Amino acid sequence: MSENRLMVEATGLTKGFGSASTRLEVIRDLDFVVATGEMVAVVGPSGVGKSTLLHLIGLLDRPEKGRIVLDGVETDGLDGAVRAGLRNRSIGFVFQHHHLLDELDALDNVALPLRISGRGSRDARNRAAELLDSVGLAERTTHFPDQLSGGEQQRVSVARALAMGPKLLLADEPTGNLDRDNAERLFQLVTELHLKVGLTSIIVTHNEEMARRCDRIFRLAQRSGLSENVREI
Numbered sequence: 001m002s003e004n005r006l007m008v009e010a011t012g013l014t015k016g017f018g019s020a021s022t023r024l025e026v027i028r029d030l031d032f033v034v035a036t037g038e039m040v041a042v043v044g045p046s047g048v049g050k051s052t053l054l055h056l057i058g059l060l061d062r063p064e065k066g067r068i069v070l071d072g073v074e075t076d077g078l079d080g081a082v083r084a085g086l087r088n089r090s091i092g093f094v095f096q097h098h099h100l101l102d103e104l105d106a107l108d109n110v111a112l113p114l115r116i117s118g119r120g121s122r123d124a125r126n127r128a129a130e131l132l133d134s135v136g137l138a139e140r141t142t143h144f145p146d147q148l149s150g151g152e153q154q155r156v157s158v159a160r161a162l163a164m165g166p167k168l169l170l171a172d173e174p175t176g177n178l179d180r181d182n183a184e185r186l187f188q189l190v191t192e193l194h195l196k197v198g199l200t201s202i203i204v205t206h207n208e209e210m211a212r213r214c215d216r217i218f219r220l221a222q223r224s225g226l227s228e229n230v231r232e233i
């Protein structure tokens with residue numbers, strides 16, 4: 001386990017898109033701090049910058065200003081390859097759409113990040129089988145994405161996100177495409193794995209009820225930065 005008390009320490013983040021006259025500033029001078037082990041919800045209206053924030057924290061994009069320290073590591077000065085390595089090892093992503101590869105079955109989809117990182121085929125597949133078991137899909141390992149329900153596809157995505165043993169889980173509206181029952185099951189699964197694996201989790205959601213079940217809720221408001229709404233636990 002990490003000895004850092006803070007998993008995410010982002011300060012003074014500014015990020016916009018376009019240039020000069022077409023520039024749209026999405027995030028301005030934003031501070032966002034998440035303690036190690038926390039499960040935090042990020043909420044706010046569509047277009048407010050939730051995904052942009054997650055992309056910055058997940059090292060998928062760079063802020064124009066500000067700094068991001070992840071588990072004690074200052075990320076701003078790192079070059080692309082080092083950032084990619086840190087991202088692959090330390091951060092798991094789940095998106096609204098599953099982004100599974102159609103031509104691979106569930107087992108190989110989950111094994112893929114392990115194979116890319118150089119793990120042998122048998123080892124990667126054994127680990128993938130364990131992960132699929134942990135998301136309740138031990139019986140679905142040879143199913144292809146189009147043979148799985150939406151809820152099952154998202155559970156495979158969660159297994160894949162955890163393949164490399166990340167410390168930080170970033171989920172961008174992970175239940176956004178699911179019906180109520182499946183959304184609830186997926187959220188419960190993420191909550192269980194958060195505790196069991198010892199993750200720090202940041203979950204973007206439009207579901208207020210799920211947000212309230214997180215340790216804290218961050219509300220992202222249009223152009224006024226992030227306002228923090230602390231819920232006692």
Ligand SMILES: Nc1ncnc2c1ncn2[C@@H]1O[C@H](COP(=O)(O)OP(=O)(O)O)[C@@H](O)[C@H]1O
Nearest residue numbers: 017018026044045046047048049050051052053
């Ligand atoms: N790569 C991009 N290029 C240009 N504009 C973008 C890009 N990504 C996001 N935006 C714009 O930034 C704003 C915030 O987007 P986003 O972070 O996706 O919002 P949210 O996830 O809260 O719905 C939107 O107006 C969106 O159109």
Ligand SMILES: [Mg+2]
Nearest residue numbers: 050051052172
């Ligand atoms: Mg979004």
